[in-house]
Amino acid sequence: MMDRIREETTRRLERSMGTLGTAAMSRMEEQLAWFRALSAEDRSWVGLVAQAGIAAFVEWFQHAGADDGGRPKPSIGFFGTAPRELKRSISLQQTVDIIRMIVEVVEAQVEELAAPDGRVQLEQAMLRYTRDVAFAAAHVYAREAEVRGAWDARLEALIVDALVRGEVDDGLHSWAAALGWTSSPVVVIAGQAPDDDPRAVIDAFRERGRRIGLDLLAGVQADRLIVIVGGASGEREAAKHVVRQFGPGPIVIGPEVPDLHAATRSARAAIAGLKASSGWPDAPRPVHAEDLLAERALDGDSDARHQLVENVYEPLAGTPLLDTLATYLEQGTSLEATARLLFVHPNTVRYRLKKITELTGYQPTEGRSAFTLQVGLILGRLAESAATWRALT
Structure with a gap:
C-alpha cells in the first residue's frame, strides 16, 4: 500500500518538475537579495541548479524505502551542474537558501503533488531529505574550506617569500588576486615572530584583516615575522593594527609603496632595518626603516x-x-x-x-x-x- 502511494506521488512529482523549478526561481527572485545581485548568466546557472535539486529529490524519494536500511543517502551532487566560478562565489548560507526555496515550493503544492493518503509520507520525506542534504552540504563546504585554507596558506607563503627574495613577476599578482588582494598602497613590516604556532599566527592576521577591512598577508621565516599590509592610510596606521601580534624585540616599518608589485622595496628596507636594529638599542617600537638608514648603511645595506x-x-x-x-x-x-x-x-x-x-x-x-x-x-x-x-x- 505505501509503495503504491510512493509510486503515484513520484509520478506526480516528475510531471511537475518544470513547474516546480520555475516556481523556485520566482521565489528566489522575490526573497533573496544576493540572487537578484547576480548576473543574468549566473541566475540562469542557479536555475539549473534548482531544477537539478528538484530532480535529485524526486529520484531520492522514489528509491527511499520505509526502513532506514533501504533509504539511499542524499547528496548535493546536483551542485555540480554549476560552473566552478559560480560554486566559488556561492557560500554555504546561500546553498542552504537554495535548498530552502526548493523545499518551500514543494511544501506549498504538497496537496497537489502527493497521492491520495500520501501527504504525510511526502512531508516526512522532505524533512528527512532537507536535514540530510543540509548536513551533506556543511560537510562538503567544511572539506572544501580546509583544502582552500591549505592552498591559501601556500599562496600566501609564496607571495611573502617572493617579496623577501625580490623575485617579483606577473605571477605575484595572480597569486594575490586568488587570495582576494585588491588594496593599495602597501607597507611591509618586519619583526620577531611570537612563540605561537606559525600557522595560528598567520590565520590570526588573516582574520584580523577581515575585521578591520585591510588586506593582510603574513609569513613566518625562522624567528622572523613578515607582514604585508594593503589599504592603510599611512605607515603608522598600518603598523598600529599589527604591532601587538609580533613577538618581543624591534619592529621595523618599510616605506609605503604604491602597489604589491613594488612591495619588494618595502620588504627589503624593513628586513635590512630589522637586521641592523641592534645598532640603535633605544629605537622606538615600531621604528621606520628610514630612521635606521645610518645603521643599515654600516651593516652593508x-x-x-x-x-x-x-x-x-x-x-x-x-x-x-x-x-x-x-x-x-x-x-x-x-x-x-x-x-x-x-x-x-x-x-x-x-x-x-x-x-x-x-x-x-x-x-x-x-x-x-x-x-x-x-x-x-x-x-x-x-x-x-x-x-x-x-x-x-
Whole structure:
C-alpha cells in the first residue's frame, strides 16, 4: 500500500518538475537579495541548479524505502551542474537558501503533488531529505574550506617569500588576486615572530584583516615575522593594527609603496632595518626603516648607502654647505668653533645649517640627525673617491 502511494506521488512529482523549478526561481527572485545581485548568466546557472535539486529529490524519494536500511543517502551532487566560478562565489548560507526555496515550493503544492493518503509520507520525506542534504552540504563546504585554507596558506607563503627574495613577476599578482588582494598602497613590516604556532599566527592576521577591512598577508621565516599590509592610510596606521601580534624585540616599518608589485622595496628596507636594529638599542617600537638608514648603511645595506649619498652628500657637494657641515661635525657641533675655522660670522653658520636641513631633511644640531649626516658625508666621500680612482685606472 505505501509503495503504491510512493509510486503515484513520484509520478506526480516528475510531471511537475518544470513547474516546480520555475516556481523556485520566482521565489528566489522575490526573497533573496544576493540572487537578484547576480548576473543574468549566473541566475540562469542557479536555475539549473534548482531544477537539478528538484530532480535529485524526486529520484531520492522514489528509491527511499520505509526502513532506514533501504533509504539511499542524499547528496548535493546536483551542485555540480554549476560552473566552478559560480560554486566559488556561492557560500554555504546561500546553498542552504537554495535548498530552502526548493523545499518551500514543494511544501506549498504538497496537496497537489502527493497521492491520495500520501501527504504525510511526502512531508516526512522532505524533512528527512532537507536535514540530510543540509548536513551533506556543511560537510562538503567544511572539506572544501580546509583544502582552500591549505592552498591559501601556500599562496600566501609564496607571495611573502617572493617579496623577501625580490623575485617579483606577473605571477605575484595572480597569486594575490586568488587570495582576494585588491588594496593599495602597501607597507611591509618586519619583526620577531611570537612563540605561537606559525600557522595560528598567520590565520590570526588573516582574520584580523577581515575585521578591520585591510588586506593582510603574513609569513613566518625562522624567528622572523613578515607582514604585508594593503589599504592603510599611512605607515603608522598600518603598523598600529599589527604591532601587538609580533613577538618581543624591534619592529621595523618599510616605506609605503604604491602597489604589491613594488612591495619588494618595502620588504627589503624593513628586513635590512630589522637586521641592523641592534645598532640603535633605544629605537622606538615600531621604528621606520628610514630612521635606521645610518645603521643599515654600516651593516652593508647598499640601498641605504645609495640613499644616504643621494640625500645627504649630493645636494651639498660643490657648495660651501658641505665644508660647513664637515667642519661643524668635526668640531663637536660647536657653532663658534666652526665659525672661527671657516672665517665667517656665527650667523652665517646658522644660516648654512638651516639650508642643510632644508636640502637633506636632517637637522645637524640634533643628535640622531647629526649621526646620519656624518655617515652620509663619509659614504659620499668614499663614493667620490672610488669614482675618481676608476677614472684614473
